[in-house]
Amino acid sequence: MSEAVSALNGQSFVGIVKIEEAGPQGMITLRGDAGAAALQKAARDVAGVDMPGIRGIAAAGDRAIAWMSPDEWLILLPHAQAHEGVATLRTALAGTHHLAENVSDARALFRVTGEPARLREVLAKLAPADLHPDRFGTGEMRRTRLAQVPAAIWLDSAGEARVICFRSVASYVFDLLSVAAAPGSEVGFFDA
Amino acid sequence: MLILECPCCGVLADETELAPGGEAHLKRFGPGASDDEFEGYLFMRENPRGVHFERWRHVNGCGKWFHAARDTSTLEVFGTYPAQTTEPPRDIRDRISARRPGWTWREFA
Numbered sequence: 001m002s003e004a005v006s007a008l009n010g011q012s013f014v015g016i017v018k019i020e021e022a023g024p025q026g027m028i029t030l031r032g033d034a035g036a037a038a039l040q041k042a043a044r045d046v047a048g049v050d051m052p053g054i055r056g057i058a059a060a061g062d063r064a065i066a067w068m069s070p071d072e073w074l075i076l077l078p079h080a081q082a083h084e085g086v087a088t089l090r091t092a093l094a095g096t097h098h099l100a101e102n103v104s105d106a107r108a109l110f111r112v113t114g115e116p117a118r119l120r121e122v123l124a125k126l127a128p129a130d131l132h133p134d135r136f137g138t139g140e141m142r143r144t145r146l147a148q149v150p151a152a153i154w155l156d157s158a159g160e161a162r163v164i165c166f167r168s169v170a171s172y173v174f175d176l177l178s179v180a181a182a183p184g185s186e187v188g189f190f191d192a
Numbered sequence: 193m194l195i196l197e198c199p200c201c202g203v204l205a206d207e208t209e210l211a212p213g214g215e216a217h218l219k220r221f222g223p224g225a226s227d228d229e230f231e232g233y234l235f236m237r238e239n240p241r242g243v244h245f246e247r248w249r250h251v252n253g254c255g256k257w258f259h260a261a262r263d264t265s266t267l268e269v270f271g272t273y274p275a276q277t278t279e280p281p282r283d284i285r286d287r288i289s290a291r292r293p294g295w296t297w298r299e300f301a
């Protein structure tokens with residue numbers, strides 16, 4: 001198999017927070033009936049964690065499942081295991097109405113790290129989502145837009161956010177995040 | 193700025209996270225319909241200043257379609273409800289009646 005190359009080869013920027021393209025990340029889109037026991041079991045077998053409820057993201061080690069819509073989930077796992085993960089899902093769900101597809105190479109993943117308040121404001125400069133600590137915390141997957149493109153964001157911890165976008169707009173999103181994190185651009189809106 | 197609560201994912205979505213889908217509850221007329229019915233289905237739309245029912249899609253979000261009832265001049269939102277609804281639900285109509293006594297929209301009041 002050829003060597004996987006991520007969209008921006010791990011490009012990074014340091015400003016009021018650090019922006020890093022996270023390298024190859026396995027991602028599987030899974031769609032189906034949320035109430036189907038077979039679907040829940042298959043997802044748990046591949047991701048090692050129960051399917052989260054509405055807007056949730058549940059993680060265990062290097063795997064996670066994120067709620068994307070009432071009938072869609074995103075399974076995160078090591079890039080090298082995405083292909084096998086899809087095969088496992090398709091075998092387990094044969095005869096059950098579903099869709100399982102490896103979308104790893106269609107997406108880009110960014111890691112945004114830094115002081116919690118800075119990190120929130122960098123994202124809040126770009127998204128029309130309420131990112132106040134009372135409204136957005138760890139365990140929530142928020143699909144929204146960053147400037148002019150769709151994106152999904154979540155907090156791994158108070159000091160680390162992840163951003164997923166389409167691969168074709170990876171450099172646009174990297175530039176957006178870098179400009180929003182430019183040195184001296186602190187707003188202080190989320191400072192306690 | 194218009195903010196609608198998406199009934200599919202619960203997000204309070206800013207207008208810029210949504211795509212408008214035009215008037216709600218259109219009845220489709222196809223083969224076998226009269227010319228008048230087909231013209232009405234294709235072209236005749238409400239364009240009120242006030243109470244209106246619309247379709248919206250949470251395009252930069254969960255991706256789902258839903259319905260919204262709002263006032264086009266004040267942007268007051270009376271409620272949002274699932275796309276799988278063929279006419280304005282009773283509770284939404286009651287809420288509008290409390291705020292806009294005497295309102296009408298197509299055959300509803």
Ligand SMILES: [Zn+2]
Nearest residue numbers: 198201250254
């Ligand atoms: Zn939604």
